[in-house]
Amino acid sequence: MKKELKIDPRALPCLLDYNIFTGKLYWLRRPLSMFETARAYKTWNTTWAGQEALASISVAGYPEGTLLKTRVYAHRVCVAHYYGTWPEDEVDHINGVPTDNRIMNLRPCSRKENVRNSHKRSFFTSKFLGVCWAKNVNKWHAQITVDRVNINLGYYEIETDAASAYDAAAQQYFGSFANCNFLAPENVAHERMGQIVEIMRRVPDWAPGLPLDAEATVTERMEK
Numbered sequence: 001m002k003k004e005l006k007i008d009p010r011a012l013p014c015l016l017d018y019n020i021f022t023g024k025l026y027w028l029r030r031p032l033s034m035f036e037t038a039r040a041y042k043t044w045n046t047t048w049a050g051q052e053a054l055a056s057i058s059v060a061g062y063p064e065g066t067l068l069k070t071r072v073y074a075h076r077v078c079v080a081h082y083y084g085t086w087p088e089d090e091v092d093h094i095n096g097v098p099t100d101n102r103i104m105n106l107r108p109c110s111r112k113e114n115v116r117n118s119h120k121r122s123f124f125t126s127k128f129l130g131v132c133w134a135k136n137v138n139k140w141h142a143q144i145t146v147d148r149v150n151i152n153l154g155y156y157e158i159e160t161d162a163a164s165a166y167d168a169a170a171q172q173y174f175g176s177f178a179n180c181n182f183l184a185p186e187n188v189a190h191e192r193m194g195q196i197v198e199i200m201r202r203v204p205d206w207a208p209g210l211p212l213d214a215e216a217t218v219t220e221r222m223e224k
Contacts, residue, residue, distance in 0.1 A: 004067075004070060004072045004076060004077075004080075004086060005086055006070065007067060007068055007070060007072075009080040009081070009084055009085055009086055010084060012077065012080055012081040013081060014028065015027070015028060015030070015067070015068075016028060016053055016054075016067075016077070016081060018077075018078055018081045018082065020082065020102060020103040020104075021102060022102065023078065023099075023100055023101030023102040023103075023105070024052055024055075024101070025052065025053040025054050025055075025074055025077065025078065025081075025101075026050060026051065026052055026053055027048045027049055027050065027051050027052075027053045028049065029045050029049040029050075030044060030045060030049070053065060053067075053074075054067065054072065054073075054074040054077060055074070057099070058073070060098070061098040061099065062074070062075060062098045062099070063075070063098075063099055063101065074101055075091050075093065075098075075101045075106055076091055078101045078103065078106060079091050079103075079106055079108060082103050087108040088108065089108065089109065089110050089111065090108070090109055090110065090111055090113075091106055091107070091108055091109065092106070092107050092108075092109040092113065092177070093105055093106065094106070094107060096179065109177070112147075113174075113177045126140065126159060126162070126163070128159065128160075128162070128163035128166065128181045129163070129166055129170075129179060129180070129181050130142055130143055130144050130153070130162075130163070130166030130169075130170070130181075131159060131162045131163050131166060131181075134155060137155055139155040139156055139157060140155065140156045140157070140158070140159045140161070140162035141154075141155050141156075141162065142154055142155075142156065142162035142163070142165040142166045142169075143166075144166055144169045144170060144173065146173045151169070153165045153166060153169055163181040163182070164181075164182070166180075166181065167180040167181050167182055
């Protein structure tokens with residue numbers, strides 16, 4: 001939604017409250033100067049102030065809504081709200097859940113990088129990414145697509161072995177944008193950990209009590 005660019009991102013903190021830990025946006029009270037009449041001012045604030053914002057779900061499953069007469073996606077607004085600038089290209093949901101707009105789950109990316117983190121395609125005959133049943137050899141076939149080129153990863157007797165082969169290739173070719181069948185790539189986990197630690201350091205209420213071993217504290221929170 002490129003029309004969003006006409007909205008100054010510096011105005012977002014005046015219009016919306018963004019909870020970085022839940023990913024939710026809420027309408028803030030608006031000043032009288034934004035309305036033509038005192039009645040409109042009172043009506044809007046009574047109806048919307050404090051309510052969740054941009055929460056309608058699009059056909060693609062993304063929260064969206066209208067902001068200053070402009071249709072916008074909530075995840076793009078969250079990024080602009082947090083960083084103070086609109087993302088130049090796309091925004092990737094690291095865990096693949098389009099409604100999870102916590103800042104730790106959002107990262108600006110290119111279209112190519114975003115596609116790399118896509119999930120299982122419905123026409124595959126396996127529950128695993130990059131795996132399908134090869135009837136001609138009666139084995140599980142592992143493959144991966146890189147820059148529109150299909151790469152054969154071999155045939156396997158056991159389905160999970162084929163899935164593991166895909167995971168290894170995904171981490172090799174896609175790095176932190178790899179969407180794996182089993183454990184997330186270590187670099188993704190470290191990236192998310194770093195984001196959380198940075199968020200903790202930015203929040204005034206947490207900063208005074210932040211321990212020296214911040215990463216250990218974050219790990220404990222993630223495991224709960």
